Structures are given as C-alpha cells and as structure tokens.
Amino acid sequence: LLNDIAEKVTKSTGITCYVRSILNVLEALTKTNNIWELVAISHEPFICVIEILKELEKRKLVSITNVISLTNRGREILSTYMYCKKDYRCDKCSGRGILFNLLPEDVIKEYMKIVMNRPRPIQEFDQGFVTEDTALSRIAIMDQYGDVRGRDIFIIGDDDLISVALGLTNWPKKIVVLEIDERLVSYISKISNEYGLNIEILKRDASEPLPNYLVSKFDTFFTDPPEPLEAIKLFVGRGIMALRKEKSAGYISLTLIDSSIDKWREIQKMFLTQFNVVITDIIRDFNRYQNWDYITDMKIWKLLPVKQKPESIWYTSSLFRIEVLKNSKGFNERMKQDIYSDRENISR
C-alpha cells in the first residue's frame, strides 16, 4: 500500500518519495493537524507532503476537512509499522548545542533593537529572515570555531542582517556584504554608519562573477541561499572563490522543505567533488525563520489542501559548515538561468 503511494507521488512530483517519507508524514499526523507543523515535523519536502496527503486521503488513511487528521485506518497502518519518534531536543539551546546568550549583552540588545525596523522580506529574491535567536546563534558558532575574531568575513545575501550582528561585536577585521536588494543595501549602510560598524556593502547580483579584489581575500563566508541546485552552486561557489585557500570556513543553510534528501545528496556530491571541500558540521534545525508576508502568493499556497496561514514558526533549516582545503576550488562563471525555481521549490 505505502509502496504504491510512494510510486504515485514520485511520478506526480518528480521527487523520489520513499515509504519512509510516508511514514514520516503519518507519524507527524499523530502530533499535529496543522499543515505547516506537519511539514516541520515530518522533515519531508513540502511538495511531497501535499501529494502524499492527497494519496492518503484517496485511500482513506487521512481525512482532510478544515484540519488534517489520521483516520482509524491510517492509525492502524501506522501501528503495523510501529513507527514512532520522540523529541529529545535540549530546551536550553533549542537543540543547537550552543548558547547565543554567552555573546556580549550589548550585542544582543542592540541587534534586537536594530532588526525592528528592517525591510520586510519580498518574494522577488526569495527572502525570509531568521529569528534573532538564530542570527545570534550563527555568530556564536562561528566564533566558537575561530571564524569571527580578526577574520575577514564575506556574506552573500544578507536579509538576516548577519553583517550587523557581526559588526556589533567589533571582532571581525573586515565585513563585506554582497546584496542585490536595494532596500537592504541602504538599510545596512545606514545602520553601519549610525553604529560605526564598518560594513562594506556592495549592491551586486551574485550571478555576476566576483571581481578580483574579492577573490581569495576572506577567512569566512556565510550564505543562506535559494535552494535550486544551480543557486547553491552559485552562492557557495562564490563563497569559496572569496576564501583564502587554507582551512577557511563557509556556513550554508539548507532546508529539507525546499530540498529533498535526494537533492541534498547531489549538493553534497557537488561540495565534495566539484568544490573539493569538506563538511565539518551539519546541525539539524539550527535555523528558524520568521513567517513572511507573501506566503499566499507562493506556489505552495495554491496547492495547500487547507488554506490556512501558519500561526507559529515552522520553516527551519540545517546549518552546514564546510572547510576549504588544499585543491579546493570555487565557481566564478557568470550564471544566466533563473536560479530561484525548481520542482522542489515552494515559492514559485
């Protein structure tokens, strides 16, 4: 039965769906009736979750009204698989393993204040910013690895205002931001001037090759890219180009919502073989995102079985850390295609 559903979903979405994917959805339904939470808990691609639900409904394993719930039959099937998870996440660090509140108090306070007037996320650039906790946790983990103090840091796309948080610490030697969105460019410039943060912000499209003066000049890069494979190649490839070639580090966020686990495999292959870098950390659900305004304009909205906006945080991603080693290489060709959409993308 589940095999049959997996095949159907694979065919209709073009994304490989596994029996275990369906079990992940069924199991999540024992914990929530809300579509957004369902995606969050199951850790399956949104597009697949929707198709899985359709197939489950057809077979009367799930009922969809204004809520989504397991039928008795669904419950029975799940229990034959004895598939069940328990949450052990640490409540002190939200499962991240690090405590951002060990950062200097004034950094935390100022950052919280500054973000209150930031530009709202827009769909044009696939924006959506992380919670303040997340942004600060990123600074903490980077500092834990020696990737902040005295370092030259490069940020590709900064709707999260990571540059501002970094600047407030006063630890980096240099902070350079590549940003395409005029609104963010002026906001970050304004804040940088006001607080004396010394952030260099360049209004640039990442698909243009990096100019020479940015190549091999940094110790650390950070990016939270759009997730089509080509976009990852572009953002991470540029990041690696910007790094000095000696155990410099890159931080990358990657979801299991806009990306299937099969795409993760392709991405990791690209990291290991094309870029020849090593992955030092993958921390699940490190990044939590605030809800954004354009959710009803997204591709996913039209597909939703229950049209209901999310009421709490549901969109999360893993934090990858990579290191550049001997013979690593980046990517600096011009890229022309649309980098914002693929079949797994929920936005467009």
Next chain:
Amino acid sequence: LLNDIAEKVTKSTGITCYVRSILNVLEALTKTNNIWELVAISHEPFICVIEILKELEKRKLVSITNVISLTNRGREILSTYMYCKKDYRCDKCSGRGILFNLLPEDVIKEYMKIVMNRPRPIQEFDQGFVTEDTALSRIAIMDQYGDVRGRDIFIIGDDDLISVALGLTNWPKKIVVLEIDERLVSYISKISNEYGLNIEILKRDASEPLPNYLVSKFDTFFTDPPEPLEAIKLFVGRGIMALRKEKSAGYISLTLIDSSIDKWREIQKMFLTQFNVVITDIIRDFNRYQNWDYITDMKIWKLLPVKQKPESIWYTSSLFRIEVLKNSKGFNERMKQDIYSDRENISR
C-alpha cells in the same frame, strides 16, 4: 614563519598541515598546558600536534618542560593573527543538542549498573568505550529520528554496549551485534539472558563478507570504527549492506584526532560517490570516551613530548548520520589487509 612550519610538518608526517592548524595549536595553548587537552581543544590530528609542537619549540614559540607553554614570542605571533575562539557549548546538553535524560529512568539506571562490570578495552581491537552519557545520548538521537522503535538494528563492534542500552528500552524489533572480541560476546550474551534483552550476538570478524541472512534486513546500523580509510570502508560498507534500501539510517563516529580533515574529505567522498548515501547530520564532539589502560603502549606514547597520562576526558568524536537512498550501495568483499593502522592512527 607559520607557512614554513606547516610545510615541515606536512613533509615529516605525510599529513597536510595548514597554517590554520598551527594557529589552532597556538590558540589552544592559551587555554591549557596539557598535551591531551591541547589535542582536544585544537581539533588537530594528534600526530600533527606533536610535530607542530616540535617545530614551534625549535623556533622558541613554545617551551616544553614538564608542561607545554607559549613563550612571549609565541604569544606575540598569535596576537598578530588575532586568532581566538570562545566556547559557547550548551552546559545542559554538553553541546549535543539532545537530552538523554528524557529516556526512561529505569533504562538509564540499569545501563549505568550493567556497564560497571564490562570488559576493559584492549589494544588488539582498537577499543575504547564512550561515557555512559554518550551511549545514552546515541540512543536518544536515534529515537528522535525514528531509528529505534519497531526497527531492526545492526551494530558492528560493540565495546560501547549500545546493544544493551537499546535492549533495555525494549523498543527495537530486533538487535543484532557483530563482535570480534570473545570477552564482549560473552558479556553481552550474559547480560542479554539475564535481562531478557533478546540481543543476537555473532562472534565474527567484519572483514568476512556478511552472510545473506544479514543483507538488506535492517533499518538502522551503528558503528564506531577504527579510522584508517579502509576500516571505515569496511565497517560502513557492511552497515550499508545490512540496511534495507529505503531511507534507512547509519550512525558512525569519527574523530579529528586519529583522522585529519583531509582524510575526512576522502571519507565523505567515499560516502557520497562509492556508497552513494547522503549525510544528514554531523555533530561535533557528540561522543566522549573514557580513558583506557593501554595508553602507554600506543604509538603516540613514544612520541609524546611530555610523558604524562591524561587525567580527564580528552578523546572525542563527531557523530555522523547517513541515509541510504535509491541507488545507494554497500561493500561486502572480503578484506585482507591490516585495517587498524595508517599514518594518522595514534594507536599503532
């Protein structure tokens, strides 16, 4: 100067040493004067740390007496690099992100009791077991991912007594252990009988191919392998062979003490290209190991600049989780060579 040292160390050890590796050692020396802690904090391969110290001493950046310390010159050099890290690890979960004490109380209590009489680690099989906290944290994270309840679990080498901890929960459908050490085989059998844990334990050398009745029969595997590349290939290859081919999961421990970051890259390439699996998590320092008796018989002991036994826990490893996907494949050939030693190995 540091470039010169890096080259020298690379030449003498055959392991790529980076300027950043030396900085990691110098930085660690601002925090400890103890060789074991130095290795732990720097996260550089032990063999390299020793050679780096030698070169630093020659250049009077470090003084080695009965303790190891930075000279003023060493401090100056480090400060020109402004290289500095801070520890943000969560004290509630020891940086693991999960709380093992959410496991049933009696599981924790019984496990703590049982391990008190376990066989001591021996060098012949490169043994060294993890702390009770670590073993229980492994169960917790596996359960968080749905890899325990109702699952068939395969363990390759079990001096950590993971099978016992799993058995005590009563959650898995089946637990099978492959173990080469007669002492562990009988200890685990005895405990399993005494507590009715239903652990199937096979006295077998992993270098023998897996018999058919173990191939494609499990949902989860666990291994904490010796770290030469061929050993990883053997242990992880066997684990993957044992798994059903549908988003089943493998857990693997890997140090940066017995393995350089360059070896990590080779290992990850093997995972991605030869095995065609995906890495879902890499959690730094998840595993902490108790000190073992044969430390003075190890290769590393003869090389130590200060002959002093470790007084607290220093040996740690990262926890990898991988998933088997469509077209993943394992490794089931017989392997004849010595799997316990390579140039990075500290034991022999």
